[in-house]
Amino acid sequence: MVSFRINSEDVSFDGDPGTPLLWVIRDHLQLRGTKFGCGIGQCGACTVHIDGAAQRSCVVPVATIDGRNVTTIEGLAPSEHALHPVQQAWLEHDVPQCGYCQAGQIMAAVDFLERHPDPSDADIDNNITNLCRCGTYVRIRKAIHRAAELTAGEKS
Amino acid sequence: MSAVPRNCYLTRRQVLIAGVGAAGSLVVGLPAFAYEEEGERMLGFFIQINPDGSVVIGCKDPEIGQGLRTTVPMMVAEELDVDWNRVHIEQMPLGIVKTADGFRWKYGGGQGVGGSTGLTSNWALMRQVGADARRQLIRAAARRLAIDESQCETRPGFVVCASRDVEIPYSELIVEAAALPMPDDPAPLKAMDDYRIIGTRRKTIDARDIVTGKAMYGIDTVQPDMRYAVIARAPVLNARVKTFDDTKAREIEGVLDVFTIEGPEPGEPYVILASGVAVVATSTWAAMQGRAALDIEWQESPNASDSSDRFWRENEEMLKGEGQVVLDEGDFDAAMAAASKTITRQYRVPFVSHAPLEPQNCYAHVKPDECHIIAPTQMPSGASRSAHAVTGIPRENIRVEMTRVGGGFGRRLTNDYVAEAAMISKKTGWPIKLQWSREDDIRNDFYRPGGLHEMHAGIDADGTVVAWAQRLASGSKYYRRPDMPIENLYQAELYLDDFPRRIVDNIRMEYFHNAIGLPRGSWRAPAHTANAFVIQSFIDEIAHETGQDPLQLRLDLLGEPRELEYSGHGGPTFNPGRLARLLRFVAERIGYGKRLPKGRGIGLATHFTFGGYAAHAMEVTVADGKLSIERIVAAIDCGYAVHPNGVDAQLQGGTIDGLSTALG
Numbered sequence: 001m002v003s004f005r006i007n008s009e010d011v012s013f014d015g016d017p018g019t020p021l022l023w024v025i026r027d028h029l030q031l032r033g034t035k036f037g038c039g040i041g042q043c044g045a046c047t048v049h050i051d052g053a054a055q056r057s058c059v060v061p062v063a064t065i066d067g068r069n070v071t072t073i074e075g076l077a078p079s080e081h082a083l084h085p086v087q088q089a090w091l092e093h094d095v096p097q098c099g100y101c102q103a104g105q106i107m108a109a110v111d112f113l114e115r116h117p118d119p120s121d122a123d124i125d126n127n128i129t130n131l132c133r134c135g136t137y138v139r140i141r142k143a144i145h146r147a148a149e150l151t152a153g154e155k156s
Numbered sequence: 157m158s159a160v161p162r163n164c165y166l167t168r169r170q171v172l173i174a175g176v177g178a179a180g181s182l183v184v185g186l187p188a189f190a191y192e193e194e195g196e197r198m199l200g201f202f203i204q205i206n207p208d209g210s211v212v213i214g215c216k217d218p219e220i221g222q223g224l225r226t227t228v229p230m231m232v233a234e235e236l237d238v239d240w241n242r243v244h245i246e247q248m249p250l251g252i253v254k255t256a257d258g259f260r261w262k263y264g265g266g267q268g269v270g271g272s273t274g275l276t277s278n279w280a281l282m283r284q285v286g287a288d289a290r291r292q293l294i295r296a297a298a299r300r301l302a303i304d305e306s307q308c309e310t311r312p313g314f315v316v317c318a319s320r321d322v323e324i325p326y327s328e329l330i331v332e333a334a335a336l337p338m339p340d341d342p343a344p345l346k347a348m349d350d351y352r353i354i355g356t357r358r359k360t361i362d363a364r365d366i367v368t369g370k371a372m373y374g375i376d377t378v379q380p381d382m383r384y385a386v387i388a389r390a391p392v393l394n395a396r397v398k399t400f401d402d403t404k405a406r407e408i409e410g411v412l413d414v415f416t417i418e419g420p421e422p423g424e425p426y427v428i429l430a431s432g433v434a435v436v437a438t439s440t441w442a443a444m445q446g447r448a449a450l451d452i453e454w455q456e457s458p459n460a461s462d463s464s465d466r467f468w469r470e471n472e473e474m475l476k477g478e479g480q481v482v483l484d485e486g487d488f489d490a491a492m493a494a495a496s497k498t499i500t501r502q503y504r505v506p507f508v509s510h511a512p513l514e515p516q517n518c519y520a521h522v523k524p525d526e527c528h529i530i531a532p533t534q535m536p537s538g539a540s541r542s543a544h545a546v547t548g549i550p551r552e553n554i555r556v557e558m559t560r561v562g563g564g565f566g567r568r569l570t571n572d573y574v575a576e577a578a579m580i581s582k583k584t585g586w587p588i589k590l591q592w593s594r595e596d597d598i599r600n601d602f603y604r605p606g607g608l609h610e611m612h613a614g615i616d617a618d619g620t621v622v623a624w625a626q627r628l629a630s631g632s633k634y635y636r637r638p639d640m641p642i643e644n645l646y647q648a649e650l651y652l653d654d655f656p657r658r659i660v661d662n663i664r665m666e667y668f669h670n671a672i673g674l675p676r677g678s679w680r681a682p683a684h685t686a687n688a689f690v691i692q693s694f695i696d697e698i699a700h701e702t703g704q705d706p707l708q709l710r711l712d713l714l715g716e717p718r719e720l721e722y723s724g725h726g727g728p729t730f731n732p733g734r735l736a737r738l739l740r741f742v743a744e745r746i747g748y749g750k751r752l753p754k755g756r757g758i759g760l761a762t763h764f765t766f767g768g769y770a771a772h773a774m775e776v777t778v779a780d781g782k783l784s785i786e787r788i789v790a791a792i793d794c795g796y797a798v799h800p801n802g803v804d805a806q807l808q809g810g811t812i813d814g815l816s817t818a819l820g
Contacts, residue, residue: 032376098563100563
């Protein structure tokens with residue numbers, strides 16, 4: 001039995017402890033905003049936060065998160081009616097095309113901005129490695145800069 | 157609302173799915189009555205106006221990231237005259253109606269997205285839907301006020317009757333409006349100058365759902381009692397299962413069933429691509445683990461000796477001989493003989509996989525006499541046909557729902573994964589969701605055809621291109637189509653009317669079909685993706701060899717604006733002057749001709765595809781053999797931009813996809 005918190009709720013899983021966290025989140029907890037893209041930690045569509053750090057949940061066995069705190073895209077916004085600054089910036093720059101990778105992109109960007117509150121283009125290019133087949137990278141970069149501005153504004 | 161017929165009390169979802177009794181008004185997309193229940197008020201298939209004034213507009217075509225779910229409602233909302241920020245969208249299911257000799261579309265237009273026709277195929281119909289609905293609302297208001305409808309106008313969400321100083325919200329008129337018989341003539345459409353939604357900068361209508369994780373894709377489908385399935389597919393094309401041992405697979409907790417899936421005959425038309433072994437389980441991971449535990453012995457495949465080396469070697473050999481001459485205008489041989497210089501180049505265009513980020517998946521529930529499909533697909537009618545082909549269930553009893561699609565790029569024009577899901581559900585009787593892994597996707601794609609292009613040009617003394625030939629050896633995309641004559645295979649690979657036809661007088665095109673077994677399909681703008689690369693690269697070679705400026709050579713060839721005959725998709729005409737205009741634009745914006753440091757240069761390209769004109773200028777650096785891109789200016793002339801933000805997004809995304817394909 002593995003027990004952990006996800007989006008501020010206590011949950012447990014009593015299946016195969018080798019099950020990747022991704023499939024526990026999607027199939028068992030039915031939080032479907034976190035996507036499956038490659039299964040080998042390459043594309044980043046499955047990015048979630050484990051104790052605040054962005055992780056590719058398709059390669060994280062659920063056994064390793066016992067007692068830890070997971071946040072998915074569904075738990076990112078402060079409330080139903082408010083958005084996280086990164087989500088807000090994504091809307092301002094109209095980033096999504098098909099949208100499938102964007103939950104993972106946003107989760108990666110949130111963690112990245114914690115560590116790089118005022119990033120350069122090169123910081124973004126070197127650290128945000130999530131894939132987007134629609135090619136929204138130009139807008140993702142702009143939106144990350146915008147999110148940094150919004151976050152700085154909130155703090156000041 | 158006693159005027160509403162009893163049988164029309166349906167929920168909104170039922171109406172969108174069933175469209176009960178509304179078949180007679182398909183062409184205008186507006187049935188002769190409205191529905192109301194629990195405060196939901198429908199006007200036709202496409203429009204629902206809620207008591208609070210919010211409007212739900214149905215989109216009949218799938219959203220694959222091209223922005224159609226925003227663009228189509230813009231057309232309706234414009235003519236209906238509603239506030240854009242009160243508009244929501246709803247994905248409509250496949251609508252087909254059985255007729256004496258087949259099926260017809262239920263919603264007054266085809267459904268499906270491919271060939272860059274999503275916007276154009278909706279343009280006339282969806283504006284008319286909005287305009288007809290608005291006219292009905294005006295007529296209802298005029299009747300209620302006992303005045304002539306010419307005394308009524310609209311402002312967003314209201315019918316306004318200035319002479320009576322009255323405004324009536326649409327939501328109060330919808331039942332009366334729909335009860336009035338529709339006039340025979342279509343309502344007049346707005347003049348373009350009066351647009352306030354179409355042609356303006358609007359954002360993706362459901363982006364908030366995407367950034368909050370609420371947007372549901374095919375992979376997110378959950379239905380009651382649903383099981384999860386994966387397939388271990390043949391590792392070599394056309395290999396069949398000889399035997400398999402599922403002992404270990406069945407020991408995995410959650411694995412429910414394991415059985416063989418039979419693939420098609422080699423080279424024959426297909427519904428699915430590969431033989432394999434299906435594993436059904438209580439979760440995706442259990443199914444994947446079950447598959448990993450299978451021990452399968454495969455039969456020898458007739459394609460076992462296919463290889464890249466052999467394919468490219470065969471192409472080279474074929475080009476040494478004579479192929480099928482598919483275009484021969486002027487006198488190519490004489491012009492080449494008389495030319496002061498001749499140039500030949502070869503270009504290898506590789507097979508390319510689509511790799512949409514959402515791996516293929518499909519929900520299927522096959523019952524004895526009906527079937528329910530929920531799929532991320534570009535062609536819902538193809539999904540219906542595929543499910544019919546493997547279940548035998550009449551298509552009118554196959555319900556196909558479309559989800560938001562995590563990337564298409566042409567891959568999901570083919571519904572092989574729908575057929576697989578239906579086969580598994582039929583065999584087990586369970587509702588199942590089939591899930592492909594990324595490896596399944598990369599290995600079992602319908603790849604953009606690879607081919608070896610050989611280009612020839614003859615140049616006269618003043619640098620004019622007087623002869624042109626394109627010779628192509630490739631695996632045609634049409635290789636496995638039913639009733640496809642071998643002499644037509646070239647049509648998927650060489651578009652005869654493309655530049656520089658009707659510009660260079662002496663022109664020849666020659667095709668050689670390589671019968672490699674590797675599956676092929678449509679990748680983005682199929683053969684244009686190969687031919688634009690080849691033709692534009694060759695122009696640069698000509699410029700280089702003859703000491704001409706690459707921009708000026710292109711402009712000289714393209715010439716003045718004029719309409720040339722173009723019988724291919726995107727015609728009936730092609731105006732090379734529109735390409736020239738774009739080239740001048742991107743060249744100016746990137747500073748073409750400016751002094752550049754050593755190792756840096758500017759490249760240009762332009763092409764006409766499916767009615768759209770595009771050009772790129774790229775400033776690049778080559779240092780130590782490594783290419784880096786400094787700056788790109790891209791321009792498109794797609795005609796009137798209905799959704800300018802969407803055009804920008806497609807141009808940016810298409811440019812990046814092109815780069816990632818070209819540079820690997």
